[in-house]
Amino acid sequence: MGPRWPPPCSTSRGGRSTPSSSVANDGVVGVRDSKNPNAILEFAPTEWAAFTGGVRDGEFDL
Template identity: 50%
Template sequence: MTETAEEMKARKDRERDELYALDISGVEWHCAPGAEEHEERVEIAYLPDGAVAMRSSLEPETVLRYTEAEWRAFVLGARDGEFDLKPTEHNGGLAAIEEAERERKAASE
Protein backbone atom coordinates (compact mmCIF):
# COMPACT_ATOMS: atom_id res chain seq x y z
CA MET A 1 0.00 0.00 0.00
CA THR A 2 1.36 3.40 -0.98
CA GLU A 3 1.22 6.33 1.42
CA THR A 4 -0.84 9.32 0.44
CA ALA A 5 0.82 12.74 0.56
CA GLU A 6 -1.09 13.49 3.79
CA GLU A 7 0.00 10.22 5.41
CA MET A 8 3.61 10.80 4.40
CA LYS A 9 3.57 14.33 5.84
CA ALA A 10 2.01 13.06 9.09
CA ARG A 11 4.64 10.29 9.35
CA LYS A 12 7.51 12.71 8.67
CA ASP A 13 6.14 15.19 11.23
CA ARG A 14 5.89 12.39 13.80
CA GLU A 15 9.46 11.24 13.07
CA ARG A 16 10.72 14.82 13.36
CA ASP A 17 8.92 15.37 16.68
CA GLU A 18 10.31 12.12 18.09
CA LEU A 19 13.81 12.98 16.90
CA TYR A 20 13.80 16.44 18.50
CA ALA A 21 12.33 15.00 21.72
CA LEU A 22 15.44 12.83 22.21
CA ASP A 23 17.77 13.84 25.02
CA ILE A 24 21.15 14.19 23.31
CA SER A 25 23.01 15.77 26.20
CA GLY A 26 25.32 12.77 26.53
CA VAL A 27 26.09 12.05 22.87
CA GLU A 28 29.64 11.85 21.57
CA TRP A 29 30.39 14.46 18.90
CA HIS A 30 32.68 13.60 15.97
CA CYS A 31 34.44 15.79 13.43
CA ALA A 32 36.59 15.20 10.38
CA PRO A 33 39.96 13.59 11.03
CA GLY A 34 42.74 16.14 11.40
CA ALA A 35 40.47 18.94 12.59
CA GLU A 36 41.99 20.88 15.45
CA GLU A 37 40.02 21.48 18.65
CA HIS A 38 40.25 25.28 18.25
CA GLU A 39 39.29 25.34 14.53
CA GLU A 40 35.81 25.93 13.18
CA ARG A 41 34.39 22.58 12.14
CA VAL A 42 31.17 20.66 11.58
CA GLU A 43 30.47 18.02 14.22
CA ILE A 44 28.05 15.11 14.04
CA ALA A 45 26.64 12.72 16.61
CA TYR A 46 25.06 9.36 15.84
CA LEU A 47 21.57 8.94 17.27
CA PRO A 48 19.27 5.90 17.57
CA ASP A 49 17.76 4.33 14.44
CA GLY A 50 20.45 5.76 12.15
CA ALA A 51 19.54 9.39 12.85
CA VAL A 52 22.26 12.04 13.03
CA ALA A 53 22.66 15.35 14.86
CA MET A 54 24.86 18.05 13.36
CA ARG A 55 26.24 21.31 14.75
CA SER A 56 28.95 23.90 14.23
CA SER A 57 31.77 23.97 16.76
CA LEU A 58 31.27 27.75 16.92
CA GLU A 59 27.58 27.42 17.88
CA PRO A 60 27.28 24.11 19.73
CA GLU A 61 23.89 25.04 21.18
CA THR A 62 22.33 25.07 17.69
CA VAL A 63 21.81 21.44 16.70
CA LEU A 64 20.10 20.14 13.58
CA ARG A 65 18.74 16.59 13.57
CA TYR A 66 18.20 14.34 10.59
CA THR A 67 16.41 11.02 10.24
CA GLU A 68 18.36 8.12 8.79
CA ALA A 69 16.65 8.63 5.40
CA GLU A 70 17.40 12.37 5.36
CA TRP A 71 21.05 11.82 6.32
CA ARG A 72 21.47 9.07 3.72
CA ALA A 73 19.99 11.32 1.02
CA PHE A 74 22.34 14.16 2.03
CA VAL A 75 25.47 11.97 2.07
CA LEU A 76 24.64 10.41 -1.30
CA GLY A 77 23.95 13.85 -2.75
CA ALA A 78 27.24 15.19 -1.43
CA ARG A 79 29.09 12.21 -2.92
CA ASP A 80 27.44 12.95 -6.27
CA GLY A 81 28.57 16.59 -6.14
CA GLU A 82 25.10 18.11 -5.60
CA PHE A 83 26.51 20.55 -3.06
CA ASP A 84 29.84 21.40 -4.69
CA LEU A 85 30.52 25.12 -4.57
CA LYS A 86 31.14 26.97 -7.77
CA PRO A 87 34.32 29.04 -7.42
CA THR A 88 33.46 32.53 -6.24
CA GLU A 89 35.15 35.32 -4.35
CA HIS A 90 33.09 34.46 -1.27
CA ASN A 91 34.23 30.84 -0.90
CA GLY A 92 37.89 31.25 -1.77
CA GLY A 93 37.48 29.62 -5.16
CA LEU A 94 38.66 32.53 -7.30
CA ALA A 95 41.68 33.10 -5.08
CA ALA A 96 42.65 29.46 -5.49
CA ILE A 97 42.11 29.65 -9.26
CA GLU A 98 44.18 32.84 -9.54
CA GLU A 99 46.97 31.36 -7.39
CA ALA A 100 47.13 28.25 -9.58
CA GLU A 101 47.20 30.45 -12.67
CA ARG A 102 50.12 32.48 -11.24
CA GLU A 103 51.99 29.27 -10.41
CA ARG A 104 51.49 27.90 -13.95
CA LYS A 105 52.65 31.21 -15.43
CA ALA A 106 55.74 31.33 -13.20
CA ALA A 107 56.63 27.73 -14.07
CA SER A 108 56.45 28.42 -17.80
CA GLU A 109 58.74 31.49 -17.63
Protein backbone atom coordinates in the same frame (compact mmCIF):
# COMPACT_ATOMS: atom_id res chain seq x y z
CA MET B 1 22.54 8.54 26.80
CA GLY B 2 22.76 11.30 24.20
CA PRO B 3 24.90 11.37 21.10
CA ARG B 4 28.65 11.30 21.46
CA TRP B 5 30.27 14.27 19.80
CA PRO B 6 33.85 14.10 18.59
CA PRO B 7 36.33 16.31 20.42
CA PRO B 8 37.06 19.70 18.87
CA CYS B 9 39.57 19.63 16.05
CA SER B 10 43.06 20.35 17.33
CA THR B 11 44.09 21.88 14.03
CA SER B 12 43.68 25.63 13.86
CA ARG B 13 41.19 26.66 11.19
CA GLY B 14 41.97 30.35 11.39
CA GLY B 15 39.09 31.00 13.78
CA ARG B 16 36.56 29.40 11.45
CA SER B 17 33.79 27.11 12.61
CA THR B 18 34.19 23.37 12.39
CA PRO B 19 31.07 21.25 11.82
CA SER B 20 30.72 17.88 13.51
CA SER B 21 28.11 15.15 13.36
CA SER B 22 26.92 12.42 15.67
CA VAL B 23 24.44 9.56 15.33
CA ALA B 24 21.97 8.91 18.16
CA ASN B 25 20.78 5.45 19.16
CA ASP B 26 17.59 5.94 17.12
CA GLY B 27 19.60 6.71 13.96
CA VAL B 28 18.92 10.45 13.96
CA VAL B 29 21.98 12.39 12.82
CA GLY B 30 22.85 15.61 14.61
CA VAL B 31 25.06 18.28 13.06
CA ARG B 32 26.48 21.18 15.01
CA ASP B 33 28.95 24.02 14.68
CA SER B 34 31.98 24.22 16.98
CA LYS B 35 31.29 27.92 17.62
CA ASN B 36 27.70 27.26 18.67
CA PRO B 37 27.52 23.65 19.93
CA ASN B 38 24.07 24.09 21.49
CA ALA B 39 22.44 24.74 18.10
CA ILE B 40 22.01 21.25 16.69
CA LEU B 41 20.33 20.40 13.40
CA GLU B 42 18.72 16.96 13.37
CA PHE B 43 18.17 14.77 10.33
CA ALA B 44 16.24 11.52 9.96
CA PRO B 45 18.36 8.62 8.67
CA THR B 46 16.70 8.86 5.23
CA GLU B 47 17.38 12.60 5.02
CA TRP B 48 21.03 12.11 5.95
CA ALA B 49 21.40 9.29 3.41
CA ALA B 50 19.96 11.53 0.68
CA PHE B 51 22.32 14.37 1.63
CA THR B 52 25.47 12.24 1.82
CA GLY B 53 24.50 10.49 -1.41
CA GLY B 54 24.17 13.88 -3.11
CA VAL B 55 27.60 14.91 -1.83
CA ARG B 56 29.11 11.64 -3.05
CA ASP B 57 27.45 12.00 -6.46
CA GLY B 58 28.58 15.62 -6.93
CA GLU B 59 25.09 17.16 -6.84
CA PHE B 60 26.27 20.26 -4.99
CA ASP B 61 28.30 23.06 -6.53
CA LEU B 62 30.87 23.62 -3.82
